[in-house]
Amino acid sequence: MKSITTTTTVYTFQELSDSAKERARQNYRHARNSDTDFAGQVIDDAEQCAKFLGISFSRDRNDLPRVYWSGFSSQGDGACFEGTWSAGEVQYEKLKEHAPTDAKLHQIAKKFQAIAKSFPEASFHVTHSCRYYHEYCTEFDVSDCGDSDRPIKEVAREFMRWIYDQIEREHNYQDSEEVVDEMLLASGYEFIESGDCF
Numbered sequence: 001m002k003s004i005t006t007t008t009t010v011y012t013f014q015e016l017s018d019s020a021k022e023r024a025r026q027n028y029r030h031a032r033n034s035d036t037d038f039a040g041q042v043i044d045d046a047e048q049c050a051k052f053l054g055i056s057f058s059r060d061r062n063d064l065p066r067v068y069w070s071g072f073s074s075q076g077d078g079a080c081f082e083g084t085w086s087a088g089e090v091q092y093e094k095l096k097e098h099a100p101t102d103a104k105l106h107q108i109a110k111k112f113q114a115i116a117k118s119f120p121e122a123s124f125h126v127t128h129s130c131r132y133y134h135e136y137c138t139e140f141d142v143s144d145c146g147d148s149d150r151p152i153k154e155v156a157r158e159f160m161r162w163i164y165d166q167i168e169r170e171h172n173y174q175d176s177e178e179v180v181d182e183m184l185l186a187s188g189y190e191f192i193e194s195g196d197c198f
Helices: 018-031 039-053 092-098 103-118 150-174 177-187
Strands: 055-057 067-070 078-081 083-086 123-128 138-143
Touching (some): 018 177, 039 055, 039 103, 039 150, 078 150, 123 150, 138 150
Antiparallel strands (some): 055 083
């Protein structure tokens, strides 16, 4: 059997046509869909914010915070956490120093602070329940919070929605054309004419 030698022309990302660049971007985004590492930094910051709100996240066997999430295109998408809250741990002013421009987070902090002032012994423990990860997939055990535990549950769920919004925002940033192009240029990948990796 006679061997045949073929030659393939390869291109850098910059050398691709506009349509081939778009295919390369789509392939890159598809490949990183299962990569959730980008959320780690967001969750680390959320844990710091949580401390100022009086919340302490529970931790798993690997000492990671028990923050659960899924996204970004299904009805059950969202985020929640497991942990505890204590009225005596709310530090509104420190939260404002940590996140001075986040108006939504300030609103959440004010609500926690108001509940803490009205019920200084109040606390809760929250756990994840069911197969989804949004804020209503949670069970609360609330103590010393007056006749209704609904207000404290709702503000805790607002914070869960805030966490999800931060994760989604970071995901969209990482998927933006500017960031994807930068990664494809820096990677040194080679492509065939269609935009697929060589």
